[in-house]
Amino acid sequence: MRLDVVTIFPEYFGPLDLSLIGKARGSGLLDVTIHDLRTWTHDVHRTVDDSPYGGGPGMVMRPEPWGEALDALAPRAEGRARLVVPTPAGAPFTQKVAHELAAEPHLIFACGRYEGIDQRVLDHAATRMPVSEVSLGDYVLFGGEVAVLVMCEAIVRLLPGVLGNAESLAEESHANGLLEAPVYTKPPQWRGHEVPEILRSGDHGRIARWRRDQSLLRTAQRRPDLLADLDPDTLDKRDVAA
Numbered sequence: 001m002r003l004d005v006v007t008i009f010p011e012y013f014g015p016l017d018l019s020l021i022g023k024a025r026g027s028g029l030l031d032v033t034i035h036d037l038r039t040w041t042h043d044v045h046r047t048v049d050d051s052p053y054g055g056g057p058g059m060v061m062r063p064e065p066w067g068e069a070l071d072a073l074a075p076r077a078e079g080r081a082r083l084v085v086p087t088p089a090g091a092p093f094t095q096k097v098a099h100e101l102a103a104e105p106h107l108i109f110a111c112g113r114y115e116g117i118d119q120r121v122l123d124h125a126a127t128r129m130p131v132s133e134v135s136l137g138d139y140v141l142f143g144g145e146v147a148v149l150v151m152c153e154a155i156v157r158l159l160p161g162v163l164g165n166a167e168s169l170a171e172e173s174h175a176n177g178l179l180e181a182p183v184y185t186k187p188p189q190w191r192g193h194e195v196p197e198i199l200r201s202g203d204h205g206r207i208a209r210w211r212r213d214q215s216l217l218r219t220a221q222r223r224p225d226l227l228a229d230l231d232p233d234t235l236d237k238r239d240v241a242a
C-alpha cells in the first residue's frame with residue numbers, strides 16, 4: 001500500500017518510523033511519503049492561508065498550493081488513489097471504514113489546519129479521484145495531522161502480513177460489533193484481585209460463553225448504541241436468554 005501525506009507540519013509524522021508501522025515500511029508492505037505543502041507555494045512568505053469569504057474567525061487554506069500538490073501526486077495515482085481529508089465535519093471513521101481504506105492501493109491524506117481547506121480543492125479533486133472526508137469523533141483538533149496518525153495506525157495493522165496473529169484481528173473489540181471482554185495474565189492473585197476462576201478452569205466451552213457474556217454486558221453498559229445496531233442474526237439463543 002502507498003500512503004502520501006500532505007501537511008504544513010511534516011515533523012508530526014516521526015512516529016511512522018517506529019514500531020509496527022516502521023517495520024511494515026522496512027519490509028516493503030508499506031510505502032509512506034510525507035510532503036510539505038509549502039513546497040507548492042511560490043511567494044517569499046510561502047503563504048498557505050487567507051481570511052474566509054463571508055467573514056468569520058480564523059483562516060482558510062488557499063486552494064492553489066493544494067491544487068498543485070494533488071496535481072503532483074495524481075500522476076503517481078494512475079487513477080487508483082483515494083483522497084482522505086480529516087475534518088470534524090466528516091463522516092465517522094470506524095473499524096469498517098478502516099477495512100475499506102485498507103483495501104485501497106493508494107491513499108493521499110490532506111491535512112487541513114485553521115478553519116479548513118477551501119472547499120473547491122475537494123470538489124475539484126472529486127472530478128479526478130474518490131474523496132472521503134472523515135472525522136475521528138465529536139471533538140475538535142488543531143488540525144488533521146494527529147487524526148492521520150490515528151487512521152494510518154488503524155489501517156496499516158489490517159494489511160496482510162503486518163500483524164503476526166490473524167486471530168487477534170478476528171477477536172478484538174469492534175471486529176464483531178461488540179466490545180472485547182476483559183483480559184488477564186499471571187499472577188492469579190494480585191493486590192487482593194483475582195483472575196476469574198472460569199478462565200483458569202480449562203473448560204474452553206465455558207470460557208467462550210463467559211467471554212461472550214462479558215462482551216455483551218460491557219457493550220450494553222458502555223455502548224448501547226452498538227447493541228442497537230447489532231444484526232439480530234448474529235445473536236445466539238443463549239445471548240437472548242442472558
Ligand code: 6GU
Binds near residue numbers: 085090136
Ligand atoms: Cl479527522 N480532524 C480534525 N481537525 N479535528 C477532528 C477530527 C479530524 N476528528 C475529530 N476532530
